[in-house]
Amino acid sequence: MMSQSPSGRDPHLTEIQGEGAERITALKWARYLSGTFGSSGALNALRLYAELGWISEGVRQTMTDYVRGLSGGATSTVAGSVDDDLPKELESLAGTPFHQHAKSLEFITTIANESLSHVLASTTLGEDLSGPSDLGDPSDLTGPGE
Structure with missing residues (x-):
């Protein structure tokens, strides 16, 4: 049974x-998260995604292990190595504060073998990510230099 x-x-x-x-896709996603948000920001992002219902607690734990397992050298060059283009369904988020999280949603739907359009029909990115959260300072989820 699937837990909510x-x-x-x-x-x-x-x-x-x-x-x-x-x-392999999960490891690429872990590298993306670490390279984009840093280690602690990546862990905060994973907690946010679990809270939003994008991932289960089990997936959060697995991804947390992957993020923690990455060495500093493996994450420092990753941000430029991951294809940063968004699929057409998410193009409107390019250049917004939600762009980095939209890229995570793309990884999630790829791993889950779900249609991104179907997921977007049941997910409100703007409301979910801009609403109140007890995850701490939202600036912790931004990438280096932002």
């Missing part, structure tokens, strides 16, 4: 299976 997130929704990504492609 604190948002009351079933998570879009409930598990990261042992399939090679899923694990």
Whole structure:
């Protein structure tokens, strides 16, 4: 049975299976998060995604392990190595504070093998990410130099 997130929704990504492609994409996502937000910001982002119902608690734990397992050298050059273009469904978020989180949603839907359009129909990015949160200072979720 699928457990609901604190948002009351079933998570879009409930598990990261042992399939090679899923694990590789999850590792790329961990590198993206670490390179974009730094280690502590990446962990805060994962907590936010679990709170929003994007990922399950189990996925958050797995991704937390991946982020913590990355060495400083592995994350320092990653931000430029991940394709930063967003799919057409998310293009309107390019250049906004939500761009980096939209990229995470793209990783989530890829790993979950879900349609991004379907997920967007049930997710309100602006309301979810700009609403009150007990995750601390929102500036912790911005990338270096912003």
